[in-house]
Amino acid sequence: MADSSAEGTTAEASIRLLEDYTARDFFLATENATLLGSGVAAALTDPDEIRLSQRVATALGDGIAPIAVGALPFDSAEGTPGRMVLPRRTRRAGPMHPAVDALPRRRVAPPTNARPVPEPRRHADAVARAVAALRDRGLRKVVLARALDVEFGGGVSAEAILHNLVKDNPGGYTFAAGLPGGRALVGSSPELLLSRRGHRVVSLPHAGSLPRSADPVTDTENGKALLSSRKDHIEHAVLAEAVVETLRPFCRKLDVPEMPELVSTPTMWHLRTKITGELVDRDVTALRLAAALHPTPAICGTPTGLARELVTELEPFERGYYAGTVGWVNAEGDGEWAVSIRCAEVGNSALRLYAGGGIVPESDPWAELEETSAKFATLLRAMGLPREWLAEL
Numbered sequence: 001m002a003d004s005s006a007e008g009t010t011a012e013a014s015i016r017l018l019e020d021y022t023a024r025d026f027f028l029a030t031e032n033a034t035l036l037g038s039g040v041a042a043a044l045t046d047p048d049e050i051r052l053s054q055r056v057a058t059a060l061g062d063g064i065a066p067i068a069v070g071a072l073p074f075d076s077a078e079g080t081p082g083r084m085v086l087p088r089r090t091r092r093a094g095p096m097h098p099a100v101d102a103l104p105r106r107r108v109a110p111p112t113n114a115r116p117v118p119e120p121r122r123h124a125d126a127v128a129r130a131v132a133a134l135r136d137r138g139l140r141k142v143v144l145a146r147a148l149d150v151e152f153g154g155g156v157s158a159e160a161i162l163h164n165l166v167k168d169n170p171g172g173y174t175f176a177a178g179l180p181g182g183r184a185l186v187g188s189s190p191e192l193l194l195s196r197r198g199h200r201v202v203s204l205p206h207a208g209s210l211p212r213s214a215d216p217v218t219d220t221e222n223g224k225a226l227l228s229s230r231k232d233h234i235e236h237a238v239l240a241e242a243v244v245e246t247l248r249p250f251c252r253k254l255d256v257p258e259m260p261e262l263v264s265t266p267t268m269w270h271l272r273t274k275i276t277g278e279l280v281d282r283d284v285t286a287l288r289l290a291a292a293l294h295p296t297p298a299i300c301g302t303p304t305g306l307a308r309e310l311v312t313e314l315e316p317f318e319r320g321y322y323a324g325t326v327g328w329v330n331a332e333g334d335g336e337w338a339v340s341i342r343c344a345e346v347g348n349s350a351l352r353l354y355a356g357g358g359i360v361p362e363s364d365p366w367a368e369l370e371e372t373s374a375k376f377a378t379l380l381r382a383m384g385l386p387r388e389w390l391a392e393l
C-alpha cells in the first residue's frame with residue numbers, strides 16, 4: 001500500500017525533502033509547497049495523453065496511491081511517451097523559501113567537454129529560415145530551440161543541480177522527474193501550464209523575453225523595453241489567445257486580463273498573463289486539462305500542426321521531455337503542471353540542456369540566439385558556471 005505523509009510547514013520539513021531527493025524520484029518545489037514522490041507503486045506510459053489521463057484517473061480511483069506524478073514529452077510522436085508514476089511514498093511539506101537560503105550551495109564539478117547542438121551560427125540560420133517559412137506557410141508563430149551537450153569526466157549529480165536550482169529560484173516551479181535508464185529531467189520553470197484546485201483553474205502563460213542584467217540600469221531598461229516591445233506583445237497575444245480558447249469549453253467563467261504583466265526570474269524578463277477560470281465539470285482532472293492545453297504556442301507555435309512540422313524540420317535533435325509538462329494529479333483531480341523549460345536531461349556523466357524562443361515574422365536571428373543563451377543561464381548557474389562560459393564554446 002502506498003504511503004502518504006504531510007510533514008508540516010516547518011523549514012526543517014521542506015529541507016528534509018530536498019535532502020532526501022535522489023535522481024529516481026519526483027520532486028516539485030513551488031512558492032507554496034514542496035512535494036517528493038519516491039518508489040513506484042505503479043507506472044503508466046502512453047503516447048496518447050488524453051488516454052493516459054484517463055488511465056491515471058482509474059488507477060487513482062482504485063486507490064493504488066493518493067497521487068500520480070510525471071512528465072509529458074513535447075511530442076509523443078517522436079517516440080517519447082507520457083510517463084506517470086504512482087509513487088510508493090509521497091511526502092509533502094511547506095515552501096522551501098526562505099529557509100533554503102541558509103543552506104550552502106552544492107558544488108558541481110566543472111564539465112570536461114561541451115558542444116552546442118546545432119552550432120550557434122546554424123541556430124541563427126534556422127531562425128531566419130523559420131521567419132521565411134512563417135510567411136510562406138501562413139504561421140503566426142513557431143518556437144525554435146537549441147541544445148547544449150555537456151560531459152563530466154567524473155560524473156554529474158542531479159541532486160546537486162536540483163539543490164542549487166531550488167536555492168536560486170524562489171518564485172519558480174523547480175522540478176525533477178525520474179526518467180527511464182536512471183536519467184532525470186531537472187529544471188526550474190517560471191511557467192505554470194495549469195493548476196486545478198476544486199473548481200478553480202489557473203494558467204500562467206509566458207511569452208516575450210529579454211535577459212536580466214547584472215547592471216541595474218541596463219536591467220531596468222530591459223524590463224521597460226520588453227513591456228513596450230510590439231514584437232513581444234504579438235508573440236504573447238498568440239499564446240494567451242490559444243490558452244483561453246482551449247480552456248473556454250471547460251470553464252463557466254474565465255478571467256483574462258487585457259494586458260500581460262512584466263515578471264522576472266533571476267535570469268530573464270518575461271511577459272505573462274494570469275488566466276483564472278471556474279470549471280464546469282469537476283470530473284475533468286488537472287492532467288486532462290494539461291493534456292488539452294499542451295503543446296501551447298509558448299513552446300510550439302500557431303497553428304499547432306504546422307508549427308510542430310517546422311520544429312521537426314529545423315531542429316537537429318529530439319526534444320524528448322523538454323518543452324513538455326511536469327506535475328502531479330491526485331484522486332480528486334486536483335494538480336499542478338509546469339511547462340518543462342529551463343531544464344536539462346541529466347545522466348550519469350553527461351547532460352543535455354535546452355533553451356528555445358518564440359519566432360514571429362518580426363524576429364531577428366541573432367537576437368533569438370542571444371535569448372536562448374540567456375535562458376541557458378538558469379541551469380548554468382546551478383552548475384556553477386558563469387554565463388560567459390557559453391561564449392567560449
Ligand SMILES: C=C(O[C@@H]1C=C(C(=O)O)C=C[C@H]1O)C(=O)O
Binds near residue numbers: 145191298299358
Ligand atoms: C521555450 C522556452 O521558453 C518559452 C518561450 C518564451 C519566449 O519565446 O519569449 C518565454 C517563455 C517560455 O514560454 C525556453 O525557455 O526554452
